[in-house]
Amino acid sequence: DAGITQSPRHKVTETGTPVTLRCHQTENHRYMYWYRQDPGHGLRLIHYSYGVKDTDKGEVSDGYSVSRSKTEDFLLTLESATSSQTSVYFCAISEGASSGTDTQYFGPGTRLTVL
Amino acid sequence: GDSVTQMEGPVTLSEEAFLTINCTYTATGYPSLFWYVQYPGEGLQLLLKATKADDKGSNKGFEATYRKETTSFHLEKGSVQVSDSAVYFCALYNFNKFYFGSGTKLNVKP
Numbered sequence: 001d002a003g004i005t006q007s008p009r010h011k012v013t014e015t016g017t018p019v020t021l022r023c024h025q026t027e028n029h030r031y032m033y034w035y036r037q038d039p040g041h042g043l044r045l046i047h048y049s050y051g052v053k054d055t056d057k058g059e060v061s062d063g064y065s066v067s068r069s070k071t072e073d074f075l076l077t078l079e080s081a082t083s084s085q086t087s088v089y090f091c092a093i094s095e096g097a098s099s100g101t102d103t104q105y106f107g108p109g110t111r112l113t114v115l
Numbered sequence: 116g117d118s119v120t121q122m123e124g125p126v127t128l129s130e131e132a133f134l135t136i137n138c139t140y141t142a143t144g145y146p147s148l149f150w151y152v153q154y155p156g157e158g159l160q161l162l163l164k165a166t167k168a169d170d171k172g173s174n175k176g177f178e179a180t181y182r183k184e185t186t187s188f189h190l191e192k193g194s195v196q197v198s199d200s201a202v203y204f205c206a207l208y209n210f211n212k213f214y215f216g217s218g219t220k221l222n223v224k225p
Contacts, residue, residue, distance in 0.1 A: 004158075033213075043159075090158055101166045101208060102213075103149070103161060104213055108158045109157070
């Protein structure tokens with residue numbers, strides 16, 4: 001299994017509070033991703049990173065920011081949590097497309113509840 | 116744009132039944148195709164993949180063949196077990212982006 005951990009695994013917070021989720025990898029992969037998973041919506045990409053300090057938006061980036069100061073860590077921050085951000089959040093990693101193909105590997109997920 | 120469409124679930128089967136979960140895709144060029152499995156409370160795990168037309172991916176008794184002529188990558192297993200109960204996601208990789216289907220829940224009854 002790919003070495004990907006997420007912390008915390010569960011969190012309950014209140015509307016308006018800041019929340020930071022952490023993804024840590026031991027694979028030295030270049031790309032890291034944050035997804036959210038909601039019933040009826042499958043997986044939706046929030047943000048991704050293609051290197052240290054290099055990030056870009058996904059399809060549902062509003063209300064989220066990310067940072068990557070080290071290869072192994074990718075942080076997702078909700079500046080002011082809202083109930084619509086209650087979800088399960090998954091981190092994923094991939095090596096990058098030097099060979100023309102690539103594979104994503106997923107972390108165990110963080111279940112976030114915003115009251 | 117690129118996309119993946121998979122059959123809606125849930126799919127309910129009896130143990131030892133034959134499984135097919137349909138997946139079709141829309142993409143330019145030559146994408147790579149994947150099946151992931153998600154067990155309750157866990158993240159997605161790579162089940163199998165195929166990187167070019169006519170390739171067959173296989174793992175744990177599951178198989179899928181990359182059919183470019185029909186733009187399909189259907190997942191099959193000859194005899195399912197209760198432990199195969201999970202959500203299955205079809206996905207593709209093309210031009211540095213990943214695209215996922217909405218997932219198909221499989222329930223296998225003893």
